[in-house]
Amino acid sequence: MELLGKSREELRALCVAMGEPAYRGDQLYRALYAERNFDLARATNLPAAFREKLAAETTVTLPIVRQRYMSTDGSVRYLLGLGEGKAFNTEGTEVTAKKKIKKGASVEAVFMPSEARQTICISTQAGCAVDCQFCMTAQLGLIRNLTAAEILAQILLPLEEHKETLTPQTNVVLMGQGEPLLNYDNVMAAMGILLDQSGIGLAPKHVTLSTSGIVPGIERLAKETRRPKLAISLNASSDAQRDVLMPINKKYPLRKLLAACKAFPRGSREYITFEYVLLGGVNDTAEDARRVARLMADLGRVKVNLIPWNPGSLPYKEPSEDGIERFHKILLDKGVPAFTRYSRGRDVMAACGQLALSEVNSQQFTVLS
């Protein structure tokens, strides 16, 4: 039986079923998530007989690191191998996984250290069904949902690997492969452990869930008592533009999406972040900037992150420096907090899904270390 991904209550029940007192479950919970002790045979606070039983009847499975890509800016991009699993489409119906990758999915996690904090970007699905036109992951299609254990492992593994150099603050962003709100239950099971002070113990303000705009998922998230911050992948200034770039917009158009954002509860200093990838000649005009400012006008506390397109194998162009500055200035002039962010790890393929897709296509890419 797999232990990773189990909640405190599940571990307590498991211990009772194994003939142990329930508080052993609390010890297991702390060992796995707070101490990152994955070899329970060495958890000397547990009785030897119980450790033997655990070794015989349970497992703690971390993904296989298929490759590490070291960026010159210090980021480490992990290509992680997962076991076989089930795939579901956006309606929740099981689908047949793509033949080439059926034997084992790959996902990516990125560890980005800086002076003040480390940020870990994680995936929530292998592949994705949402079909955003500027995203490499979309080309994979949906392979399968990740389990809570697989989501947490992408955080635990790099934290353990970099334990000698960690700063006190860790941020986690759910911005890798997949649409988190289409794997809601597993994502929230993982968030429960991530945000629990006796689990991994991050503050909710340090965890951000980014969605393409799955309105029922946003409404459901709004009702959670403990939840990550919300980010919306916007990328367009009108329905006509967004229908093309992000076809999910036909199902959840801007009017519905922005209404769900407006109603989304926020703490006293909490903002909803709107991410806007600037695609040269596509969505980066002054008129686009003015329309984005109008979309933001009535939503309460929001901010816009402008992300200049990272050149890759998709047919989009980088925006010009002048275009980026003009867009940014129009938002600020209209009173919308705006920031320009350049993606980190550009030299190790920073657009989500690029590594897994490279593997599927057997393309060549450079391993720096």
Ligand code: SF4
């Ligand atoms: S941008 Fe996100 S939601 Fe859109 S296809 Fe890529 S992984 Fe899926």
